[in-house]
Amino acid sequence: GNSVTQMEGPVTLSEEAFLTINCTYTATGYPSLFWYVQYPGEGLQLLLKATKADDKGSNKGFEATYRKETTSFHLEKGSVQVSDSAVYFCALSPETSGSRLTFGEGTQLTVNP
Amino acid sequence: GAGVSQTPSNKVTEKGKYVELRCDPISGHTALYWYRQSLGQGPEFLIYFQGTGAADDSGLPNDRFFAVRPEGSVSTLKIQRTERGDSAVYLCASSLMALGADTQYFGPGTRLTVL
Numbered sequence: 507g508n509s510v511t512q513m514e515g516p517v518t519l520s521e522e523a524f525l526t527i528n529c530t531y532t533a534t535g536y537p538s539l540f541w542y543v544q545y546p547g548e549g550l551q552l553l554l555k556a557t558k559a560d561d562k563g564s565n566k567g568f569e570a571t572y573r574k575e576t577t578s579f580h581l582e583k584g585s586v587q588v589s590d591s592a593v594y595f596c597a598l599s600p601e602t603s604g605s606r607l608t609f610g611e612g613t614q615l616t617v618n619p
Numbered sequence: 620g621a622g623v624s625q626t627p628s629n630k631v632t633e634k635g636k637y638v639e640l641r642c643d644p645i646s647g648h649t650a651l652y653w654y655r656q657s658l659g660q661g662p663e664f665l666i667y668f669q670g671t672g673a674a675d676d677s678g679l680p681n682d683r684f685f686a687v688r689p690e691g692s693v694s695t696l697k698i699q700r701t702e703r704g705d706s707a708v709y710l711c712a713s714s715l716m717a718l719g720a721d722t723q724y725f726g727p728g729t730r731l732t733v734l
């Protein structure tokens with residue numbers, strides 16, 4: 507079946523540090539890939555997505571590239587801010603059989619001033 | 620415009636009771652999804668609707684769980700004979716269509732606590 511594996515957390519960084527959160531997936535064909543973010547006290551929000559191989563999704567300074575050869579969709583940001591502190595979820599939606607999302611376990615990011 | 624809304628935001632019940640959780644999707648969205656999120660975990664799929672019909676209910680854990688969407692808009696998730704293990708945040712999402720590439724927009728969730 508489909509699965510998503512995220513790097514183990516939590517992650518603690520200083521402001522302006524470089525961020526990478528690793529995400530790998532298992533799925534047949536070409537799933538769509540997503541990063542969702544959950545800020546404290548808020549609901550899940552889409553951060554970015556990519557729907558085909560080699561696509562790069564980007565938003566709010568975050569980027570992730572759909573790598574079919576390594577089945578990965580790592581999230582990066584060049585300079586994090588305190589306001590980026592949140593839980594980040596990698597997710598996939600299958601190419602076939604409907605559009606249910608399969609999520610990773612989430613990575614808690616804390617950015618200190 | 621209005622996002623996905625869910626009511627109640629919190630529900631505390633006793634073991635064995637029946638509960639209903641409501642989801643009001645974004646207007647015009649034909650697809651509606653239910654997920655369950657336990658503490659420290661990612662959301663897990665329960666069921667999704669395309670219009671009024673349940674297109675995939677393979678995530679429902681057992682026959683105590685049931686969901687309806689009679690008019691293709693509002694949906695209700697129903698849990699019979701609740702158990703302590705049902706305690707979680709129940710999330711609803713909607714998307715314009717039920718295509719894999721479509722963005723799902725999530726509601727704030729209903730936190731269910733079974734005592």
